[in-house]
Amino acid sequence: MRADAQRNYDRIVEVAREVFREQGYDASLDEIAKRAGVGPGTLYRHFPKRENLLDAIMQSWVDRVTAASEKALAYEGADRELLLRWFEEYVALISLHKGGPAKITSALGDPSSPILTKCQVLTSANDRVIERLREDGVLRDGVDTVQVCRLVGGIATVADQGDLDAAAVRPLLEVVADGLLR
Amino acid sequence: MRADAQRNYDRIVEVAREVFREQGYDASLDEIAKRAGVGPGTLYRHFPKRENLLDAIMQSWVDRVTAASEKALAYEGADRELLLRWFEEYVALISLHKGGPAKITSALGDPSSPILTKCQVLTSANDRVIERLREDGVLRDGVDTVQVCRLVGGIATVADQGDLDAAAVRPLLEVVADGLLR
DNA sequence: CTACGATACGGAGACCGTCTCCGTTTAGCA
DNA sequence: TGCTAAACGGAGACGGTCTCCGTATCGTAG
Incomplete structure (x- = not known):
């Protein structure tokens, strides 16, 4: 160049x-x-x-994602709380910009999305957290990691569109966490 | 006129x-x-x-909403299944048009939305189902009806944006249902 | 150092959707 | 039938997206 x-x-x-x-x-x-x-x-x-520009912007974002998942995995405490902390990080990471949750969550299932590679960093971070819980045997049967992304992404999307704050989001995340854990 | x-x-x-x-x-x-x-x-x-036009279109929709909630309440069976049937109706009702889930779910928390009155029909239908379950004592403590709308609306939104079919939505709804029930 | 070709620039403008203003038309009443 | 308030509808302003192409610049080969 x-x-x-x-x-x-x-x-x-x-x-x-x-x-x-x-x-x-x-x-x-x-x-x-x-x-x-x-x-x-x-x-x-x-x-x-437009999305090619987004993709370029996200270069620094991927670092934050892996840092966040490592921070969550390092947590020494109850499984439910670990999961909730990760969910809160997840929501924060995809909510940095208005419209972000919708954009990112729909890109997860779109193989032709220009920001796909960046999103994969997020899904694999999520995989690490979920697999860790699965190994501990605290997850219900049949829980799929992409389902988790969709559930949390859905909550982040409504929170973004409805201008909900973290306090309003927390109970929604709790419902999902309780639905996932034994 | x-x-x-x-x-x-x-x-x-x-x-x-x-x-x-x-x-x-x-x-x-x-x-x-x-x-x-x-x-x-x-x-x-x-x-x-644009939303005023939406509002006019929805006139026939409100009838379908109340019919759907009555159908759900008439179901004689397990609570979990009743809830899931209602959730599926709910998703279907707000997903009639592309972009519908996001529009309707964000209108729930916006007192100035032109389609507010129509959405209230939906929230009160949801209230009836949730209150019925609450009376039966099968709900966890602290479950709020508007939270339910947000959770299910979030799932419908990601399903809409990611072109998910009913089979992919069902497990997501199950997680939320399990998180809400004792 | 110069000249040249490849590369990149940037702005004019086509296109499309939203929304308004206002001159024209029409319904419906007296 | 005539009048007036109500309604019509299209021209066009506006703002955003995106392209085309003449111009300017870079970097190299001689």
């Missing part, structure tokens, strides 16, 4: 991260281009679809 | 029902106007916001 192209690429990602945080996932891309000091053409050449 | 106005109103609602079913909630309103043989001005005078 040419040096000027790299500069613009980096600058667009940086600005986009900021704008998406301010305005959510459907912020105007032309506005991002303008703020980054490039023409719309440049933005669309680097990122043909 | 003048006779011609009434004619146009009815025709728009009829066409909108059809178009929303075909294309989902974000179909073009101008297209609906065109198909209904009226100008966009006419459509927007009758229905200033």
Whole structure:
């Protein structure tokens, strides 16, 4: 990549991260281009679809995901509480931007999603937590890790769309946790 | 209302029902106007916001909701199965159109939503089912009816966005049911 | 150091959906 | 039949997405 192209690429990602945080996932891309000091053409050449831009932004996010799952696994305490802590981390991780829970949760089942690779980091983090509980024998039979992602993703989605705070989300997560544990 | 106005109103609602079913909630309103043989001005005078049109469409829907809750309450069988049957009805009712689950579930917590009154029919139907189970003493303590709506609405939302079929939704509903029952 | 070709830029503008304004038409009453 | 309030509808402003293509720049080969 040419040096000027790299500069613009980096600058667009940086600005986009900021704008998406301010305005959510459907912020105007032309506005991002303008703020980054490039023409719309440049933005669309680097990122043909909105989601390609999202994908680039998420580079730093994957680190947070693995850190969060390790933190959850390191917890020394009751299984239910471990699970709930992980769920809260999970919700927080996918709720960083408005519209995030819906975008990410629906990408889980879409093999052609441009952010698929990033989401797989999340699902495999979730797998690690669930498998650990399964080995401890505290899970009900037939619990599938992708089902867990859907359940928690669903809660995060309604919380995002209804502007619920963590206190309102917690009891919902508890219901799911109780439904999963023996 | 003048006779011609009434004619146009009815025709728009009829066409909108059809178009929303075909294309989902974000179909073009101008297209609906065109198909209904009226100008966009006419459509927007009758229905200033997209949701006002939704509200009109839902008139027949409220009947289905109450019928569904009565059907669920009439079920003679295990509590868990009763709850699951209601959940499946609930999901079906809010998933009639693409984007429906998200729209309806987020309207539950938004006092200014134009479709609020219609959604209240749904929440009170849900209340009846949950209260019946509470009287039977099979619910865990602290279960709140609006939480139930959010949980099931969340599942319906991810199912809608991920194109899941009833067979994939059922186990998710089971987890929630098990988390709610003693 | 220069010249050249490949690469990248960026803005004009096409396209589409939303929504409004206002001149024109029409219903329905007296 | 004539009048007026009510309703109509389409032109067009606006904002967002995305493309095309003439122009500018990079980086290298000579």
